[in-house]
Amino acid sequence: DIQMTQSPSTLSASVGDRVTITCRASQSISSWLAWYQQKPGKAPKLLISKASSSESGVPSRFSGSGSGTEFTLTISSLQPDDFATYYCQQYNSYSRTFGQGTKVE
Protein backbone atom coordinates (compact mmCIF):
# COMPACT_ATOMS: atom_id res chain seq x y z
CA ASP A 1 0.00 0.00 0.00
CA ILE A 2 1.02 3.60 -0.58
CA GLN A 3 2.00 5.31 2.68
CA MET A 4 1.03 8.93 3.29
CA THR A 5 3.00 11.04 5.76
CA GLN A 6 1.76 14.41 6.95
CA SER A 7 3.75 17.08 8.72
CA PRO A 8 3.53 18.54 11.18
CA SER A 9 1.27 16.40 13.38
CA THR A 10 0.22 19.44 15.35
CA LEU A 11 0.44 23.06 14.34
CA SER A 12 -0.07 26.01 16.67
CA ALA A 13 -1.26 29.13 14.89
CA SER A 14 -3.22 32.32 15.40
CA VAL A 15 -6.06 33.90 13.51
CA GLY A 16 -4.69 35.61 10.43
CA ASP A 17 -1.65 33.34 10.12
CA ARG A 18 -0.68 31.65 6.88
CA VAL A 19 -0.68 27.91 7.50
CA THR A 20 0.95 25.21 5.39
CA ILE A 21 0.53 21.45 5.84
CA THR A 22 2.65 18.96 3.90
CA CYS A 23 1.72 15.50 2.73
CA ARG A 24 4.23 13.07 1.24
CA ALA A 25 3.46 9.85 -0.61
CA SER A 26 5.72 6.80 -0.51
CA GLN A 27 5.48 6.60 -4.31
CA SER A 28 4.19 8.81 -7.07
CA ILE A 29 0.43 9.33 -7.04
CA SER A 30 0.34 11.91 -9.86
CA SER A 31 -2.30 14.41 -8.67
CA TRP A 32 -4.67 11.87 -7.12
CA LEU A 33 -4.79 13.52 -3.73
CA ALA A 34 -7.65 14.87 -1.64
CA TRP A 35 -7.69 17.01 1.49
CA TYR A 36 -10.35 16.74 4.19
CA GLN A 37 -11.16 18.86 7.22
CA GLN A 38 -12.55 17.23 10.35
CA LYS A 39 -13.90 18.90 13.45
CA PRO A 40 -14.42 17.05 16.75
CA GLY A 41 -17.41 14.73 16.66
CA LYS A 42 -18.07 15.42 12.98
CA ALA A 43 -17.52 13.58 9.73
CA PRO A 44 -14.65 14.61 7.47
CA LYS A 45 -15.49 17.26 4.91
CA LEU A 46 -13.93 17.27 1.45
CA LEU A 47 -11.99 20.46 0.76
CA ILE A 48 -9.81 19.73 -2.24
CA SER A 49 -9.54 16.98 -4.85
CA LYS A 50 -7.02 16.24 -7.57
CA ALA A 51 -4.41 18.01 -5.46
CA SER A 52 -5.57 21.53 -6.23
CA SER A 53 -9.27 21.59 -7.17
CA SER A 54 -11.35 23.21 -4.47
CA GLU A 55 -14.82 21.87 -3.82
CA SER A 56 -17.82 24.12 -4.27
CA GLY A 57 -18.41 26.29 -1.23
CA VAL A 58 -14.90 25.94 0.18
CA PRO A 59 -13.49 29.37 1.09
CA SER A 60 -10.85 30.67 -1.27
CA ARG A 61 -8.31 30.90 1.55
CA PHE A 62 -7.86 27.13 1.18
CA SER A 63 -5.58 26.02 -1.64
CA GLY A 64 -3.74 22.85 -2.58
CA SER A 65 -0.70 22.22 -4.68
CA GLY A 66 1.79 19.53 -5.64
CA SER A 67 2.09 16.41 -7.71
CA GLY A 68 4.00 13.17 -7.68
CA THR A 69 4.99 12.59 -4.06
CA GLU A 70 4.83 15.98 -2.36
CA PHE A 71 1.72 18.04 -1.71
CA THR A 72 0.71 21.03 0.37
CA LEU A 73 -2.48 22.45 1.79
CA THR A 74 -2.31 26.17 2.48
CA ILE A 75 -4.69 28.33 4.46
CA SER A 76 -3.82 31.88 3.45
CA SER A 77 -5.30 33.60 6.50
CA LEU A 78 -6.45 31.34 9.29
CA GLN A 79 -9.98 32.00 10.53
CA PRO A 80 -11.59 30.87 13.80
CA ASP A 81 -13.65 28.24 11.95
CA ASP A 82 -10.47 26.65 10.54
CA PHE A 83 -9.21 25.17 13.82
CA ALA A 84 -9.62 21.49 13.02
CA THR A 85 -7.73 18.39 11.95
CA TYR A 86 -6.76 18.02 8.31
CA TYR A 87 -6.16 14.75 6.46
CA CYS A 88 -4.70 14.02 3.08
CA GLN A 89 -5.81 10.92 1.19
CA GLN A 90 -4.37 9.31 -1.91
CA TYR A 91 -6.67 7.71 -4.44
CA ASN A 92 -4.11 6.63 -6.96
CA SER A 93 -5.23 3.08 -6.34
CA TYR A 94 -8.30 1.34 -4.98
CA SER A 95 -6.48 0.81 -1.66
CA ARG A 96 -6.89 4.41 -0.65
CA THR A 97 -4.80 5.57 2.31
CA PHE A 98 -4.92 8.58 4.59
CA GLY A 99 -2.21 10.61 6.20
CA GLN A 100 -2.13 10.52 9.99
CA GLY A 101 -3.66 13.99 10.26
CA THR A 102 -2.53 17.49 11.21
CA LYS A 103 -4.27 19.22 14.07
CA VAL A 104 -4.37 22.99 13.75
CA GLU A 105 -4.74 24.49 17.21
Add this chain to the structure above:
Amino acid sequence: EVQLVESGGGLVQPGGSLRLSCAASGFTFSRYNMHWVRQAPGKGLEYVSAISSNGDSTYYANSVKGRFTISRDNSRNTLYLQAGRLRAEDMAVYYCARDGFPNFDFWSGYYMDYWGQGTLVTVSS
Protein backbone atom coordinates in the same frame (compact mmCIF):
# COMPACT_ATOMS: atom_id res chain seq x y z
CA GLU B 1 -29.58 16.93 -0.80
CA VAL B 2 -27.23 13.98 -0.45
CA GLN B 3 -27.68 12.22 2.88
CA LEU B 4 -25.94 9.18 4.34
CA VAL B 5 -27.21 7.93 7.69
CA GLU B 6 -25.39 5.12 9.48
CA SER B 7 -26.93 2.89 12.12
CA GLY B 8 -26.32 -0.40 13.86
CA GLY B 9 -23.40 0.48 16.07
CA GLY B 10 -23.31 -0.42 19.73
CA LEU B 11 -21.58 -2.45 22.41
CA VAL B 12 -20.42 -5.93 21.44
CA GLN B 13 -18.20 -8.43 23.20
CA PRO B 14 -14.87 -9.50 21.74
CA GLY B 15 -15.49 -12.21 19.19
CA GLY B 16 -19.01 -10.99 18.54
CA SER B 17 -20.57 -9.53 15.43
CA LEU B 18 -22.56 -6.52 14.34
CA ARG B 19 -24.21 -5.35 11.13
CA LEU B 20 -23.84 -1.71 10.25
CA SER B 21 -26.20 -0.02 7.80
CA CYS B 22 -25.97 3.18 5.80
CA ALA B 23 -29.20 4.58 4.35
CA ALA B 24 -28.62 6.78 1.33
CA SER B 25 -30.88 9.44 -0.14
CA GLY B 26 -30.73 12.45 -2.42
CA PHE B 27 -28.84 10.73 -5.23
CA THR B 28 -29.02 7.68 -7.48
CA PHE B 29 -27.44 5.19 -5.08
CA SER B 30 -27.05 2.43 -7.67
CA ARG B 31 -24.63 4.56 -9.72
CA TYR B 32 -22.00 5.04 -7.05
CA ASN B 33 -19.24 2.95 -5.54
CA MET B 34 -19.51 3.16 -1.76
CA HIS B 35 -17.03 2.98 1.11
CA TRP B 36 -16.58 2.38 4.82
CA VAL B 37 -13.95 4.34 6.74
CA ARG B 38 -13.36 4.05 10.49
CA GLN B 39 -11.76 6.16 13.18
CA ALA B 40 -10.65 4.73 16.49
CA PRO B 41 -11.07 7.04 19.50
CA GLY B 42 -8.54 9.86 19.28
CA LYS B 43 -6.93 8.39 16.16
CA GLY B 44 -6.84 9.06 12.43
CA LEU B 45 -8.93 7.79 9.55
CA GLU B 46 -8.57 4.21 8.35
CA TYR B 47 -9.96 3.01 5.01
CA VAL B 48 -11.81 -0.24 5.65
CA SER B 49 -13.83 -1.48 2.71
CA ALA B 50 -15.47 -0.59 -0.58
CA ILE B 51 -18.05 -1.99 -2.98
CA SER B 52 -18.74 -1.25 -6.61
CA SER B 53 -21.96 0.35 -7.75
CA ASN B 54 -23.49 -2.97 -8.83
CA GLY B 55 -22.05 -4.93 -5.90
CA ASP B 56 -19.89 -7.20 -8.04
CA SER B 57 -16.53 -5.99 -6.76
CA THR B 58 -15.35 -5.49 -3.21
CA TYR B 59 -12.20 -4.39 -1.39
CA TYR B 60 -11.09 -4.96 2.20
CA ALA B 61 -8.19 -3.60 4.17
CA ASN B 62 -5.87 -6.31 5.45
CA SER B 63 -6.91 -5.47 9.01
CA VAL B 64 -10.50 -6.67 8.38
CA LYS B 65 -10.13 -9.15 5.52
CA GLY B 66 -11.84 -12.42 6.31
CA ARG B 67 -13.83 -10.93 9.19
CA PHE B 68 -15.90 -8.15 7.60
CA THR B 69 -18.28 -8.34 4.65
CA ILE B 70 -19.51 -5.35 2.68
CA SER B 71 -22.74 -5.53 0.71
CA ARG B 72 -25.45 -3.31 -0.69
CA ASP B 73 -29.11 -3.41 -1.62
CA ASN B 74 -29.68 -0.99 -4.45
CA SER B 75 -33.44 -1.51 -4.25
CA ARG B 76 -33.36 -0.22 -0.67
CA ASN B 77 -30.60 2.40 -1.23
CA THR B 78 -28.68 0.86 1.64
CA LEU B 79 -25.04 -0.08 2.24
CA TYR B 80 -24.07 -2.69 4.82
CA LEU B 81 -21.00 -3.81 6.71
CA GLN B 82 -21.19 -7.13 8.50
CA ALA B 83 -18.44 -7.00 11.09
CA GLY B 84 -17.51 -10.33 12.65
CA ARG B 85 -14.95 -11.79 15.08
CA LEU B 86 -14.64 -8.31 16.52
CA ARG B 87 -11.51 -7.31 18.39
CA ALA B 88 -10.71 -4.45 20.72
CA GLU B 89 -8.85 -2.73 17.88
CA ASP B 90 -12.05 -2.65 15.79
CA MET B 91 -13.59 -0.20 18.25
CA ALA B 92 -14.19 2.97 16.26
CA VAL B 93 -16.67 5.31 14.68
CA TYR B 94 -17.59 3.81 11.31
CA TYR B 95 -18.42 6.21 8.50
CA CYS B 96 -19.97 5.38 5.16
CA ALA B 97 -18.95 7.56 2.25
CA ARG B 98 -19.79 8.01 -1.40
CA ASP B 99 -17.44 7.93 -4.36
CA GLY B 100 -16.97 11.37 -5.85
CA PHE B 101 -18.08 10.36 -9.33
CA PRO B 102 -20.86 8.10 -10.60
CA ASN B 103 -20.06 4.80 -12.28
CA PHE B 104 -16.32 5.30 -11.82
CA ASP B 105 -14.03 2.37 -12.45
CA PHE B 106 -13.93 0.60 -9.07
CA TRP B 107 -10.31 -0.47 -9.35
CA SER B 108 -8.97 2.94 -10.33
CA GLY B 109 -9.71 4.77 -7.11
CA TYR B 110 -11.48 8.05 -6.46
CA TYR B 111 -11.94 10.42 -3.55
CA MET B 112 -15.02 10.41 -1.32
CA ASP B 113 -17.24 13.45 -1.51
CA TYR B 114 -20.07 12.84 0.98
CA TRP B 115 -19.83 11.16 4.36
CA GLY B 116 -22.37 10.07 6.93
CA GLN B 117 -22.26 11.20 10.56
CA GLY B 118 -20.86 7.85 11.72
CA THR B 119 -21.91 5.08 14.07
CA LEU B 120 -19.85 4.01 17.09
CA VAL B 121 -18.84 0.40 17.58
CA THR B 122 -17.59 -0.43 21.07
CA VAL B 123 -15.88 -3.78 21.61
CA SER B 124 -15.62 -4.65 25.26
CA SER B 125 -16.45 -7.42 27.69
